[in-house]
Amino acid sequence: MYLKNNIRRLLVYRQCLIKFKELGFEIVYSYNLGCEANVSPEQVRKDFSKFEIKEGRRKAGYKIDHLLESLDTIFKKDKDQNVILVGMGNIGKALSNYKGFAQHKIVICAAFDIDPSKQTKSYKIPVYPVENISMIVKRHNVKIAIIAVPKSGAQEVCDRLIANDIQGIINFSPINLKSPKNVYINNIDLANEMESLIYFTLNK
Amino acid sequence: MYLKNNIRRLLVYRQCLIKFKELGFEIVYSYNLGCEANVSPEQVRKDFSKFEIKEGRRKAGYKIDHLLESLDTIFKKDKDQNVILVGMGNIGKALSNYKGFAQHKIVICAAFDIDPSKQTKSYKIPVYPVENISMIVKRHNVKIAIIAVPKSGAQEVCDRLIANDIQGIINFSPINLKSPKNVYINNIDLANEMESLIYFTLNK
DNA sequence: TTTTTATTGTGACATTATTAACAAAATATA
DNA sequence: TATATTTTGTTAATAATGTCACAATAAAAA
Incomplete structure (x- = not known):
């Protein structure tokens, strides 16, 4: 299964659809959605087709609400998804305050840090x-974790999470975490993201 | 030019090479690097080949220092890269404190915010x-910017940056920015990153 | 020295992703 | 009602990316 870009695009479409809806629209054409998401209309239709979203009507486009329902089904947005956060440094704190998760029904239910001064209820x-970790993971049935610790501690945290049956990890430490292949890891290296932007900007 | 994944992998190789170097190694084989970066050795060699890195020696592997030099040339790491940051909310503050940029010679030389209470020298x-923005961009010859404002203001900020000749933007607002095609934009939507992790985790 | 072994770099092949083309169908127009 | 127009969904064509296979060759072993 190699659908990484597909999935990313679907999530962008979702964003765009929500925007259209907020603006009062009720239907879209693949053309509109493509414009907004910066892809071709054919790509939009192809992506929908692949995920068996076939509720468009020729000449009448797609009902935004129907599309959003389909996407919510694909992304299982019927209930909250509990996640935990390890590391309350710069990035960790920012994530714990980030407003964007709530709209996606992503709930950071607890955070962890080795520094006792941060182990407080004031956040x-x-x-x-x-x-x-073990206790909270069991209590809230958590399957997803965020790692935002310095790179020296990241692998250890990762191992501990996996030992506690965490299935997916998003990692903000600038290190390639090692994990068994049944654990999915999404590495976000902010400096590398900047580097890649700089590369494309200077070499365009 | 469609080298997005290539470039990302090169940056990961760089990370891994630095780690190997810190551990005291002087040479690597494509096999080692592949293991560490989670790709096949053939992929490593193919990537090198594409960027004309051909300093490997059969049976003797690659000298780490040589590889790092080549990568530094590709990524123009000979001097600091000045960038500006717009928005000193959660994410903006975290980025302004992020240690990882310095090692990559990325320097956030100034930040901007509409909130007067944040316009201070205490950060x-x-x-x-x-x-x-205009004044600082000219003074420091800035070509790259980070947007970390709420989504309601993001497009306006983007337009202003482009009017000031910014060429590349990394955007943390959950919105697809519109820009002329000569301006490169790297959108990082944290909620979408979480969603995609959750999708792959639950559908593996 | 000769033989064996290991590893690179690349050309051929396979897979995956994107773009183009177009029939089918719904709406709009005459 | 008949005709023209528009837009979807899918099949076909093209392009990009990744994997495999292997000759070339450097190092190690015999």
Whole structure:
């Protein structure tokens, strides 16, 4: 299964559809959606086709609400998704305050840090010592975790999470985490993202 | 030119090579690098080949220092790259404190915010009103910007940056920015990154 | 020295992704 | 009602990317 870009595009379409809806529109054509998402209309239709979204009507386009329902089904947006956050440094704190997750029904239910001074209830979410991961993961049935610790501790945290049956990890430490192949890891290296932007900008 | 994944992989190789070097190694084989970067050795060699990195020696592998030099040439790491940051909210503050940029010779030379209470010298970097963008961009010859404002203001900021001759933008607002095609934009939507992780985790 | 072994770099092949083309169908117009 | 127009969904064509296979060759072993 090699659908990485597909999935990313679907998520962008979702964003665009929500925007259109907020603007009061009720239907879109693949052309409109393509414009907004910066892809060709054919690409939009192809992506829909691949995910068996076939509720468009020739000459009448797609009902935005129907598309959003289909996308919500694909992305299982019927209930909240609990995730935990390890590391309450710069990035961790920013993520714990980030407003965008709530709209996606993503809930950071707890955070963890080794620094006792950060283990407090004064943040929006409770911050525990990392030893408590096991307990919280079981209590809230958590399958997804965010790693936002310095790179020296990242692999250790990763191993601990996997030992506690975490299935997917988004990693903000600038290191390539090692994991068994049944654990999915999404590495976001901010400096590399900047580098790649700089590369494309200077070499365009 | 469609080298997006190539470039990302080169950056990961770079990371891995630095790690190997710190561990005291002097040479690597494509096999080692592939293991560390989670790609096949053939992929490593193909990527090198594409960027005309051909300093490997059969049976003797690659000298790490030589590879790092080649990568530094590709990514123009001979001097600092000045960038500006617009928006000193959660994400903006985290980015302004992020240690990882310095090692990559990426320097956030100034930040901007519309909120006067944030226009202070008490952060690590000076924070100016957005009206000053023009002046700072000229003074530091800035070509790259980071947008970390709420989505309602993001397009306006983007337009202003482009009017000031910014060539590349990394955007943390959850919105697809519109730009002329000579301006390269790297959208990082944290909620979408989480969603895509969740999708792959639950559908693996 | 000769033989064996290991590893690179690349050309051939396979897979995946994107673009183009177009029939089918719904709407609009005459 | 008949005709023209528009837009979808899919099949076909093209392009891009990744994997495999292997000759070339450097190093190690015999």
